[in-house]
Amino acid sequence: MSRAIKMRRAVGTHGTLHRIADLQKRHDTKQTLPTLLCDSPGCGASVKFVAEHGYIGLNKGAEHQPGCRYNxxxxxxxxxxxxxxxxxxxxxxxxxxxxxxxxxxxxxxxxxxxxxxxxxxxxxxxxxxxxxxxxxxxxxxxxxxxxxxxxxxxxxxxxxxxxxTQERYDAAWERLGSSTTDLPMALVGTVRSHRSPQPGSMFLNCAPKYQQTGVADRRDFYEVSVGHADAAWLQSFPVGAEIVMFGLWRQGRSSTSSRPHPTDPRRTITSVTHKLALWPSFKQQLARVE
Ligand SMILES: [Zn+2]
Known part of the structure; x- marks a missing residue:
């Protein structure tokens, strides 16, 4: 267990909120990075953007206060x-x-x-x-x-x-297939897209888990999506945001597609997509990690 959490945001000395994406942009365009402080109320620990690892962490000698959300x-x-x-x-x-x-x-x-x-x-x-x-x-x-x-x-x-977490979507999918108890489950994901297949419903899709199967030329994907009638609410979780989703998940229908191998015409690549879907009853079932 790490001593402190990798932070996704911090405040400048004038109280401006800085997120990882804008700090990365400043770093990449060689702009000066602001002096950063922990944004948890009452903490204000000295922190810095660690560009190599894409997160914000404590400066040397700094500590988060007791009760700080990053402690x-x-x-x-x-x-x-x-x-x-x-x-x-x-x-x-x-x-x-x-x-x-x-x-x-x-x-x-x-x-x-x-x-x-x-x-x-x-x-x-x-x-x-x-x-x-x-x-x-x-x-x-x-x-x-x-x-x-x-x-x-x-x-x-x-x-x-x-x-x-994303690395264990396959375990969540397997569990849904075998469980008869309707166990609530929590999944952590990164928002990849929003799609509205028909008016009145919207899907938020997360980055899937790609799984090596050990079977030649076969790939398994585990896709996670959340459906709701309130499109604006799902879109309030922007692409790239990390979120937690919990509730009673359902297995969707798996689909299989095939395409020729890119270099060997005798071979065919088969992709099997397994789906996990959540229809939240309460908006508290989704929360942004930041
Ligand atoms: Zn803090």
Whole structure:
């Protein structure tokens, strides 16, 4: 577990927000980079843009304040203590918590059935989104897994079966195919495009996982998309943004396409595309990682 998170944004000394993309542009065009500070309220640690790795990190000797959102262990404790609620996030002592997924699963099923959404659920969804964003910023679920146990009814759920980064889309897809329990899952992705196949529906597509299969001339792709009627809302997550998406996922129909090998006319390349789709009932089911 890294000591600090790689930051996606920071503020200049006059309070201007700078994101990685504009800092990279300034770097590439040899412009002077601004003096940067941590943008978390009350922190202001001295940070710098690390162009080789495309992120913002602490300057030598600088530290994030306790409670700063980039001070992962301390920020996690503050999220957990403010989100604690015996029904959903139960304090177990020693700073450890148990997160109840059953209430989420049931609420999503109810909402999917067209019943009005429960508004007390919103606090729970926000806490869960904050936890998942933190997991995505750490680029691993290790910190979360050390502090938070997931439980679905009587069953303990491994974080591996709940939280999936792009490298593990195939595991999420496999799980959907074999699971009969409608386990809610969280996926982390990078927005690649928005498409509207017909009026009244919009899809946000993430960069897929490309998988070597070990079978000659066969490639597997795992595509992740989110569908919703509110196009403006999905488009508020711009191309290139990193997002977390959680809820009850569905497998789409897999498709197969073939094309000639670029250099060997006797061979054919076959691509199999596997699809994972989410239709969120609540807007808190999507959150930007930044
Ligand atoms: Zn900070």
């Amino acid at each position: 992962a262990p301390s920020y996690l404790q503050s999220l957990l203590s403010t989100g604690a609620d015996p029904d959903v996030l139960l304090a177990m002592g020693d700073g450890k918590y148990e997160l109840r997924l059953l209430i989420l699963q049931q609420a999503l099923k109810r909402a999917g059935g067209g019943e009005p959404g429960a508004s007390p659920l919103e606090g729970y969804l926000r806490t869960l989104a904050d936890l998942l964003v933190l997991g995505a910023m750490c680029e691993s679920d290790a910190l979360l897994a050390a502090q938070v146990t997931l439980r679905l009814g009587k069953k303990k759920v491994d974080w591996d079966n709940f939280f999936h």
